[in-house]
Amino acid sequence: MEDTATILHSIVKYKGTQPTDLEDILAIEEPLEIKIKHPEEGPGETHTLAVTMRTPGEDEALALGFLFTEGIITSPQQVDYVEAPFWTPNSITVHLQKGATIKMPDQKRNFYTTSSCGVCGKASIEAIKTVSSFVINRHTAPVGMDVIYGLMDSLHHQQSVFSTTGGLHASALFTTDGTLAYLCEDVGRHNALDKAIGKALQGELLPLKDNILLLSGRASFELLQKANMAGIPIVVALGAPSSLAVQTAQSFGITLIGFLKTHSFNIYTFPERIK
Known part of the structure; x- marks a missing residue:
């Protein structure tokens, strides 16, 4: 992430009743x-x-x-x-x-x-409800459970600006063996995903039929719609999916996973893609 993403700001931090003058790092919007x-x-x-x-x-x-x-x-x-x-x-x-x-x-x-x-x-x-140029194959080869569990560690190691500000969303594209392809951060979750898909478009890599999308927050309808436009078959979110996100994933043939944690996750649609 470029250094234009953050800025220093003077704050007064309280611990109990004791104030301390500090510099805080803010994400720029x-x-x-x-x-x-x-x-x-x-x-x-x-x-x-x-x-x-x-x-x-x-x-x-x-x-x-x-x-x-x-x-x-x-x-x-x-x-x-x-x-x-x-x-x-x-x-x-x-x-x-x-x-x-x-x-x-x-x-x-x-x-x-x-x-x-x-x-x-x-x-x-x-x-x-934009019509995608790509049709997601509902019978793609399954992805190992160990790959899904490894995504969160990869995100935390790579998401540099979030770790310093706590103020950015991330969208990460992985190959189905768990290799990180692109990671983009932004104050807007839909912007972070547009950046990642834009990079894939620049590299002429669409459709992303052999990729997994990892979202640092919740899974919403607009993110599933964008994933469908790029032909992404598996979407994993660290947070909760909305009801419309689940319906969208079901309609588009996307495996949707939510609440990814160290030792657990929920599969909402097409569980057969995870082995």
């Missing part, structure tokens, strides 16, 4: 305006798609992951380049290839999103 530009439009014509509150760093992956998981782009070949000028650090523009056909979202959507909610402002639940 700043807005990012995600824009898109087609080469066939005029020089100054861009479209703002979203303003999301995020932790600075990996903004290009975040923008590409957001466009992909929202179904606006379907492959990296549709993108010419991403412009993130240093003089506008909170704005990023995705320039499309000439002739690229994309799916612009419904105009009814309010594109402001917060760091805690990936679906806020959408006109209805129907507006976020």
Whole structure:
């Protein structure tokens, strides 16, 4: 994680009734305006798609992951380049290839999103049921239970900024043998996942049919929807899943695991994938 992710702040810490002046490390939260530009439009014509509150760093992956998981782009070949000028650090523009056909979202959507909610402002639940380009194979080879138990240790060893601030969510992509592929952190759980999927998109690794997604918190509907867009067959959360997350996993053929601990976890859908 880049050093732009944290900042020092002076605090007064109380232990009982005894005050101590200290420096605390805070996770940075700043807005990012995600824009898109087609080469066939005029020089100054861009479209703002979203303003999301995020932790600075990996903004290009975040923008590409957001466009992909929202179904606006379907492959990296549709993108010419991403412009993130240093003089506008909170704005990023995705320039499309000439002739690229994309799916612009419904105009009814309010594109402001917060760091805690990936679906806020959408006109209805129907507006976020994006059709994935990939179909998850429900008969994939099972994953060993030892791999699932090993995920949490790997996350704790790698999630550096969380350990210093306690203020970030993490999304980690592992191969089915437990090898860490990508780890991304952000104040927004949906941003962290968009960053990870964006990196996989940049590497032309989609669909992630041989990967496991580990979430540092709870499993919500929007995270399962994004996992489905990337073709991820197994989602593991350290926290609880929501009822809609379970329904979504069931619909998409995703094995959903929650409450992962050192010696226990719950399987909510498709338990046959875990041996």
